Amino acid sequence: MRYIKKLCALFLLLVFAVSCASCAVPADTVSREPGRMEAHFIDVGQGDSTLIICEGKTMLIDAGDDxxxxxxxxxxxxxxxxxLDYLVLTHPDSDHIGGAPxxxxxxxxxxxxxxxxKKDNxxxxxxxxxxxxxRLSYQTPKVGSEYALGAxxxxxxxxxxxxxxxxxxxxALMIQNGDNRFLFTGDAQEEAEQDMAExxxxxxxxxxxxxxxxxxxxxxxxxxxxxxPSCAVISCAEGNSYGHPHAQTLNTFRMNGVKVYRTDEEGTIIAVSDGKEIRFDVPPSETWKAGEPTGSAASGKKGAGEKSGSEEEENGGGPSGGEEPAYILNTKxxxxxxxxxxxxxxxxxxKSSESRESLISQGYEPCKRCNP
Ligand SMILES: [Zn+2]
Ligand SMILES: [Zn+2]
Incomplete structure (x- = not known):
């Protein structure tokens, strides 16, 4: 009888061990903790991809390049x-949608x-x-509309x-969890920023x-x-040819005491919000190291050997991006x-791409700070 009992116990132990081994496989480990939100700034080299998890609900913002x-x-x-409850593809540049398929x-x-x-490529x-x-359709969400992602x-x-x-x-979107707010603007530039602010x-x-x-x-x-912001996260690749991040942006952050976190230095970065506080899994960067534009991005021309998929900076986004204005006017x-x-x-x-002389002839005066 005792022998049978021992055998039974051994059998149960075995069943338990086997079932435990199978639950070690991540069947469903998405955080469902009430009030907790995670933002995973995934290291995708030069590009963006951020995963948001809140109470078991999920959103992916962009998907890196192909x-x-x-x-x-x-x-x-x-x-x-x-x-994924939501897939947001901020804009059709390859470093944001390439991995989406x-x-x-x-x-x-x-x-x-x-x-x-839309792009034709x-x-x-x-x-x-x-x-x-x-069989999925997409929509461009309306400014001001709201959606729930868990809490x-x-x-x-x-x-x-x-x-x-x-x-x-x-x-562009703002995610709010309790008192904590996270802002994502894709690659929106000054003009769009101005419209958002207005x-x-x-x-x-x-x-x-x-x-x-x-x-x-x-x-x-x-x-x-x-x-x-009190914290800024920069998604970019180490030594990227576009010169991201730019010294001017880093300077704005530094002068204003913004803690900077960079995927080119830390790889994937996770920020956890409990609705009151936000904690990062890595310390902020202290390097303040700006990117250096190199190769074709620096010259503003595309080399013959350059991948046709690298259309990211085609539209004035590059360091010397062709369409960048020469000057900014204050019309008043x-x-x-x-x-x-x-x-x-x-x-x-x-914005103006006119020459200095032409602006002066129109009655404009050069700023005394930047001496254009
Ligand atoms: Zn981009
Ligand atoms: Zn872009």
Missing amino acids: SQGTAIQNYLQKQGIKK VIITKFDIGQVFMSDY KTYEKLIKALEYK ASIRILGPAGKYGNPNDASV SIGDLSADVYHAGHHGSKTSTSEAFFERVR NKKFHRPECDSLPAVNRK
Whole structure:
């Protein structure tokens, strides 16, 4: 009898051990803790991809370039994710949508939010085909509309206008969990930032995902003043050819005591909000190291050998991006500034690519600070 009891106990132990081994496989480890929100700034090299998890609900903002799809898939699966409640593709540049077809094919997707800016290239075509294959439609969410992600709420801030370039047409959103606010603006540049600032009341955020990988074409002074973040996260690759992040953006953060976290230095970065406090899994960066534009991005021309998929900076986003304005005008006090001047006007602002002489002949005066 005792022998049988021992055997039974051994059997039970064995069953328990086997079932435990199977639960070590991440079947469903998505955090469902009440009030907890996680933002995973996934290291996708040069590009963006951020995973938000709140009370078991999930949102992916962008999916890196086409070399990153499988890596993002693996990362999501490691988090126990089978379904994305929201897939947001801020704008159709390859470093934001390239990996999306893999994600769309491999996961259950709830709603798809995309910019209204369309592109006529292979990367965009692949994305549309993947959506069609999964019988998914997408919408460009309206500014001001709100969506729930567990305890967190998502408020749409952009695109707040119609734009002639993909970056400005980025879907921008504020995620609020309790008292904590996270701002994502894709690659929105100054013009779109200005429109957001005009149309949306409160832009203040604790965590700001630096627009356009920390390029100087984004995070304009007036916009920064409205956001006033305590932390900024920059998604970019070490040694990227675009020179991201730009010294000017880093300087704005440094001068204002903003803690900076960078995927090029730390890899994937996780911020956890409990609705009151936000904690990062790595210490803030102390390097203040600006990127250096190199190769084709530095010369503003595309080399013959350059991949056709690298259309990211085609529309004036690059360090010397062709369309960058020579000067910023204040149409009211008739002063003109360099685009990197730290006293650019918040209102009555106009970009100009005219020459210095031509502006002076129109009655404009050079700013005394930046001496254009
Ligand atoms: Zn872009
Ligand atoms: Zn980008």
